[in-house]
Amino acid sequence: MKIAIFGLGYVGCVSTGCLANSGHEVIGVDVNEEKVRLINSGKSTIVEKDIDEIIHRNHANGLITATTHAEWAVDHSELCFICVGTPSTEHGQLNLDYVFDTAKSIGMSLKSRNQFYWIAIRSTVSPGTNEKVCAIIEDYSGKFRNKDFSVISNPEFLREGSAVMDYYNPAITVVGTDNNGSLEVMKEVYHSVNA
Numbered sequence: 001m002k003i004a005i006f007g008l009g010y011v012g013c014v015s016t017g018c019l020a021n022s023g024h025e026v027i028g029v030d031v032n033e034e035k036v037r038l039i040n041s042g043k044s045t046i047v048e049k050d051i052d053e054i055i056h057r058n059h060a061n062g063l064i065t066a067t068t069h070a071e072w073a074v075d076h077s078e079l080c081f082i083c084v085g086t087p088s089t090e091h092g093q094l095n096l097d098y099v100f101d102t103a104k105s106i107g108m109s110l111k112s113r114n115q116f117y118w119i120a121i122r123s124t125v126s127p128g129t130n131e132k133v134c135a136i137i138e139d140y141s142g143k144f145r146n147k148d149f150s151v152i153s154n155p156e157f158l159r160e161g162s163a164v165m166d167y168y169n170p171a172i173t174v175v176g177t178d179n180n181g182s183l184e185v186m187k188e189v190y191h192s193v194n195a
Contacts (some may be wrong), residue, residue, distance in 0.1 A: 001188060003027070004073040004080035006102045008035040008066065010163070011122055011156050012083035013045045013055070018167045020058035022192040028066035029073045029080075039066035050164040070102075074109035079118040079185065081154070082106075082133075086124050096132075099123050103133045107140025110149060118185050120152040130176070150179040152186060170195045 001024050005012045008030040016039065020026045028039045035045045042059035044052045058064045067073055074080065084098035099121070110117060119137070121130060130153050134145045143149055153176035158166045173195045175186045 001025070001079060001185075002077045003189070004029055004077040006030075006070070006073075006080055006082050006106070007084035007098070007123070008032070008039060008045045009083070009085055010046050010048075010160070011158060012081070013039075014048060014051055014158055014163045014167055015081055015083055015122065015156075016064060017044070017051050017054035017058060018164060019189070020061075020063040021054050024063070024189070026058075026064050027073045027077055028064065029068070029070055030066065031068060033068060036066040036068055039064060048163050049161060054164065070105035071109040074106060074113065074117070078115075079120065079189065080106065081120045081122045083122045083156075094124065094126055096125060096129060099125060099129065099133065100136055103136040104140050107137040107143075110137065110141035110143050113143075113148075117149045118152060118182055119149060120154040120186070120189075122154055122156045124155070146179050150177060150182045152177045152179075152182050154186065168193055 003024050004027045005016045006029045008028045016026050016028045030036055038045050042056045044055045082102050084102050086094045089095050130151050134151045155174050157170055
């Protein structure tokens with residue numbers, strides 16, 4: 001599949017490398033030009049066991065590219081993952097601003113798209129975020145949930161230091177959606193994952 005990854009931090013970089021390693025064509029998307037430059041040079045944006053070699057090899061094989069342009073990434077993919085940061089607020093809650101900003105970018109990018117699109121949320125989020133993301137995408141795209149796009153909950157369970165191993169051997173893979181076709185798509189995405 002052709003997959004865009006929004007956010008090239010810890011979860012996004014590991015997902016970029018591991019999805020490409022499974023044979024998918026991956027486009028990393030980030031507002032940070034340095035992270036995009038690193039990926040386009042075949043280098044990891046993080047320090048993590050095995051990810052440098054995975055990024056380097058799959059970039060060399062033409063399976064990994066990166067851009068700062070959300071619309072280009074959406075135009076050239078079938079599915080995207082939202083992997084942006086959700087830092088804690090001073091009150092200990094999750095700051096979901098980056099998730100919602102990414103949803104706006106995806107929504108604007110879907111305006112002229114005529115094919116169905118899947119959006120999976122990998123970022124750590126609170127209950128109800130999926131509904132809010134759907135509403136934002138509908139508002140900014142003029143498209144309709146489950147007619148033109150689907151939003152999927154797909155939380156990650158990666159541990160620093162063993163993230164690549166955790167990616168391929170999770171205790172469980174969680175997929176939440178109200179669109180049956182999305183389950184089949186996610187099975188294809190994770191065809192090489194042992195859970």
